Amino acid sequence: MMISRTKPAGAVSAAAAQASEKRQKKLPKLLDFVAQRDYMGAMTLLEFNRNAGKSDEESDLWLAYCAFHLGNYKKALEEYKTLRDRGSTNGDVHLGLACASFFLGMYKEASAASEKAPPSHLKNRLLFHIAHKFGDEKGLMSYHQQLQDVVEDQLSLASIHYLRSHYQEAIDIYKRILLDNREFLALNVYVALCYYKLDYYDVSQEVLAVYLAHFPDSVTATNLKACNHYKLYNGKAAEAELRSLRETASPSFEYASEIIRHNLVVFRGGEGALQVLPPLVDVLPEARLNLVIYHLRQDDIFEAYALIKDIEPSTPQEYILKGVVNAALGQEQNSKEHLKIAQQYFQLVGGSASECDTIPGRQCMASCFFLLKQFQDVLIYLGSIKNYFYNEDTFNFNLAQTKAAIGNFQEAEELFLMIQSEKIKNDLVYLSWLARCYIMNLKPRLAWELYLRMETSSESYSVLQMIANDCYKMGQFYYAAKAFDILERMDGNPEYWEGRKGACVGLFQLIVAGREPKESVREVLSLLRTAPNNPQVEYIVRVIKKWARENRLAL
Known part of the structure; x- marks a missing residue:
């Protein structure tokens, strides 16, 4: 059956040709x-x-x-x-x-x-950057001298300043170019990045907003905005910025996918670090550093050291992180060599002109003096930045140790009790120092209860030894005697028996002086009766019983 036509075949062909031509034009x-x-x-x-x-x-x-x-x-x-x-x-x-x-x-x-x-300006700029990568200062200066006062060359110079952590010099160049070229909006991103590196996150946000107002889908700018949010607020606020980016970004910006995946790991507190960061270690310098930080937080000190040991630090962050890793390894292995390396790295950063007045710089000097056991100096540096870390557990932990080390046990106790981190609160250093603070602040019962809550281990044994000796030294003989009693039963060391005997005599003297309740004499006798046969003990027991009879105490 023939299909009837409403238009001649020629007319259809002409229309198709016209549509095809229109599509080609588009x-x-x-x-x-x-x-x-x-x-x-x-x-x-x-x-x-x-x-x-x-x-x-x-x-x-x-x-x-x-x-x-x-x-x-x-x-x-x-x-x-x-x-x-x-x-x-x-x-x-x-x-x-x-x-x-x-x-x-x-x-x-x-x-x-x-x-x-x-020869070309681009070639000279490329060789300029290659000289920087090779650490060729002579070549760097030679290519620097060939740079001209044109935008491309000045931008290249600014980038080298940035790479050498001379952020203010880079900002000066960018601002000078912007004065004559207001339409170079992307330079606002570079200026914002420099302010980010200088820890001026609010200023960075203001400058960045100029660019984002024109290009809200920019991956680079939005990523920087997310990083500012991370520093100013928290990881959730930062991740929210990147979430909007994934929904609106153009596929032409695929180049930023690696750094975005990297940053999401940081914003999420290390979640997915072992899946995302290792492949990026040789791609993004920050990936190696953040992987080191992840291992440190997991107490994998040797993994962290393996990642960073061959890095020649060139930025303050690399010096600081290498110092932290060496300090952790030195404490783990009781290695004076690693502790000395850490102290030197901290001193280099804290003493540098560019970092001495920054918060990380002062933290570094505090760490340097902490390792040198110069705690009065530690207190000066930590005190100068205390307002920035009021509720920060690690900072309060270090400040509390410093206060205790110089004998300010009252403030040290308050700082220790402010700490919320369960990891820190279960640390032997924390438990030992807090117990000592209780004892020095005349609260031996709290120190004893702290010990009783610990599980039996080498750490609890160490805390018990400290309680025994510190209580004895402070004249808190009741808890000293109880501690020495347990130590002797655990170890059998004759020194513990001598400590128990001395603490019992001291406690009896306090009872006689009216500084302890008379009923405590029963505790003294109980602790002495478990002692081995000893003429001295028998004599002490007779004296105590005689005093008890004279004071009409039923034993």
Whole structure:
């Protein structure tokens, strides 16, 4: 059966042709994608053309360019290598090869490739950064002198200042460029990042808002905003920023996925660290440092040390973390060598001009003096930053130990009791110091109850020894006698018997002086009766019984 037509075939063909022509006009071109920073779209178009046999050297160069700007440096490197191997004479090939190698951390290869590239400002800037990576100060100064007063060169200089932790110098350059180029909105992100590094998180947020008002979907800016929220508020507030980013971000910003996954681990307090961070250790410098922090929090000191031992620190954070790891290992192994290394690292940071007046700098000096057992100096530095850490358990723990070490047991006790962390409260150092504070503050019963709550172990034995000796020294003979009694039954050391005997005599003297209730004499006799046959003990017991009869005490 024939299907009837309402329009002639020719008319349909004309309409289809017109629609096809209209669609072709609407198809985006390569430069449209690039102008919109949609490098993924540009790469898709270029690869489609390549598969259709419409590729040439220029489109291959564009493909490498887009891959580079998408953060896919490995792909860019492969494209540039292919062009080089084909014998391309385009000077951009060797320079592109050098740039891709640099971003992959292949600095020797980057240097070798750049030597084959023709002279240019970009080449000089690249060699400037390579010299920084190699620690070549002479080369760094040489390339520095070749920089000109143009935006690209000045931005490169600012980045080197940033990498060398000269954040204020970088800010000065960025602000100077912004004065003449208000449309360079991205520089606000760089300025905000410098303020973040200087711990001025509020200022960083204000500067960042200028850029985000124009580009709210920026991954880099939103990620920095999340980091500011983490520092100013908490991990949940930071994660909320990244959650909105995942919902709205353009796929062209895939390059930031690794740092976002890394930051989420930090915001979540280390959750997923062992799954996310190890593959990023050689990609993001912060990943190694945060993995070290994770291991320290899990008390995996040897894992932390293995990760950081070969790092030559170049930033305050690296010096601090290496100092903390060495201090922890030194205390674990009772190693004076590691403790000395830790003390030196702390002193380097705390004594530096850039860090001496910062909170981390003062913490470092406090740690340095703590390891040197110069506790009066520790107190000066911790006291200067106390208002920033009022409810911080670790800070209060260190301050409490310092107060106790200089004999200020009343304030030390108050600080110890402010601590909420169960991990710290179960630590032997905490238990020992708190028991000592109770004893020195004339509260031996609380020290004794602290011991009774502990499970039988080498740690409880250590606390018991301290209670016995400190109570004896402070004239708190009742609890000294009880402690020495248990110690003797556990160990049988004759010294413990001597301590028990002396404490019993001391307690009896307090009873006679009216400083202890008379009824306590029964406790004295009970403790002495368990002693081995000893003429001295028999004499002491006779004296006590005689006094009891004279005072009409029923024994």
